[in-house]
Amino acid sequence: MIKVAVNGYGTIGKRVADAVAAQKDMEIIGVSKTKPSSEALIAVQRGYPIYIADLSKKDAFEKAGIPVAGSVEEMLKKADVIVDGTPGGVGETNKKLYEKAGVKAIWQGGEDHEVAGFSFNAHANYKDAIGRQFVRVVSCNTTGLCRVIKVVDDAFGVVKVRAVMVRRGADPHVVKKGPIDAVVLDPPTIPSHHGPDLNTVLPHINIVTMAMIVPTTQMHMHAITMELKKDASRDEILAIMRKHNRIGLIQPKTAIKSTAELKEYVMDMGRPRSDLWENGVFEASVNMVGKELFFFQAIHQEADVVIENVDAIRAMMGEVKDPETSIRMTNEALQFTAL
Numbered sequence: 001m002i003k004v005a006v007n008g009y010g011t012i013g014k015r016v017a018d019a020v021a022a023q024k025d026m027e028i029i030g031v032s033k034t035k036p037s038s039e040a041l042i043a044v045q046r047g048y049p050i051y052i053a054d055l056s057k058k059d060a061f062e063k064a065g066i067p068v069a070g071s072v073e074e075m076l077k078k079a080d081v082i083v084d085g086t087p088g089g090v091g092e093t094n095k096k097l098y099e100k101a102g103v104k105a106i107w108q109g110g111e112d113h114e115v116a117g118f119s120f121n122a123h124a125n126y127k128d129a130i131g132r133q134f135v136r137v138v139s140c141n142t143t144g145l146c147r148v149i150k151v152v153d154d155a156f157g158v159v160k161v162r163a164v165m166v167r168r169g170a171d172p173h174v175v176k177k178g179p180i181d182a183v184v185l186d187p188p189t190i191p192s193h194h195g196p197d198l199n200t201v202l203p204h205i206n207i208v209t210m211a212m213i214v215p216t217t218q219m220h221m222h223a224i225t226m227e228l229k230k231d232a233s234r235d236e237i238l239a240i241m242r243k244h245n246r247i248g249l250i251q252p253k254t255a256i257k258s259t260a261e262l263k264e265y266v267m268d269m270g271r272p273r274s275d276l277w278e279n280g281v282f283e284a285s286v287n288m289v290g291k292e293l294f295f296f297q298a299i300h301q302e303a304d305v306v307i308e309n310v311d312a313i314r315a316m317m318g319e320v321k322d323p324e325t326s327i328r329m330t331n332e333a334l335q336f337t338a339l
């Protein structure tokens with residue numbers, strides 16, 4: 001069993017912990033919290049041992065009914081791989097701890113590529129992650145771009161990609177962030193970080209991205225154009241998307257044309273936390289004009305990177321060498337079949 005610890009048990013960390021716990025070849029040996037909270041109480045219910053960065057807060061945790069297993073340093077000693085789910089910029093400051101403990105670590109997309117020196121997407125570069133000590137899983141939007149650009153590039157070749165990201169303002173539970181009444185250019189300059197970020201995984205792709213944030217919490221929405229090298233029909237594009245195990249096609253018969261309806265649909269399906277782990281490509285939007293492909297896809301920011309973290313763990317441990325085998329194991333353990 002691969003022993004996994006989650007340092008930073010928030011939006012991403014708690015989902016990764018549950019996804020790891022569902023795998024047959026992995027177990028959660030601990031998660032870290034900075035203060036007692038509803039999430040910490042759920043971690044107790046799930047049976048995850050809780051470690052804390054600042055042991056002077058032990059009494060506060062125990063008063064809240066949260067047993068403390070020890071310090072974060074003690075947790076690191078027991079793990080094969082740490083998934084760092086701390087806020088962007090904080091993860092980098094933990095690198096020294098991981099180096100000192102000689103443990104493997106995975107960072108998230110809020111950190112720069114250089115923190116790990118290797119950026120990961122399971123369908124794109126799993127094999128290059130085999131045996132590595134440090135890996136960064138690219139951000140949610142970049143993960144969604146990697147999946148769809150890689151599969152289209154493999155089948156038809158991509159001359160260039162131009163993509164606009166309409167990003168959610170904050171996650172649903174985050175009460176302190178906006179915007180409440182604005183469309184914010186984020187960043188006002190072009191390209192946004194997503195294109196250069198995609199190039200850390202797929203260096204040969206010509207891509208320019210633009211991004212803005214809007215007052216919504218459910219999901220991001222991408223408007224994507226790709227110029228292809230070979231001729232492709234709409235049906236051929238739909239066929240490769242349909243076959244992909246982390247791309248879902250939202251069928252016209254569902255009449256879904258918004259992130260809100262899509263989230264409701266996934267909730268009705270009974271997915272844990274109503275998580276959409278796959279890219280949600282709107283089938284009706286997929287269109288070829290000459291050699292240009294156009295489509296919209298929804299990306300559930302809290303979910304798509306979660307399964308990538310699980311595959312990154314497997315690649316770093318090196319026993320499963322074939323990406324598709326790992327991807328299948330991850331998906332099956334979660335009883336996940338793309339839409």
Ligand SMILES: NC(=O)C1=CN([C@@H]2O[C@H](COP(=O)(O)OP(=O)(O)OC[C@H]3O[C@@H](n4cnc5c(N)ncnc54)[C@H](O)[C@@H]3O)[C@@H](O)[C@H]2O)C=CC1
Pocket residue numbers: 007008009010011012013032033034035053085086087088089090091108109110111139140171301302305
């Ligand atoms: N929420 C999202 O939509 C996505 C986030 N990411 C990335 O994932 C990372 C984590 O983001 P979220 O889960 O949204 O953040 P979050 O704020 O929901 O969770 C972070 C957790 O880390 C804890 N924490 C803070 N400082 C810590 C420390 N020094 N040691 C241990 N724990 C500490 C916080 O208490 C919190 O529980 C960031 O790099 C972010 O950019 C990536 C994809 C999507």
Ligand SMILES: O=C(OP(=O)(O)O)[C@H](O)COP(=O)(O)O
Pocket residue numbers: 088109110139140141142167169301
């Ligand atoms: O990885 C994400 O977005 P990104 O791909 O636009 O960087 C997540 O939605 C986190 O974004 P945030 O930095 O707005 O919390």
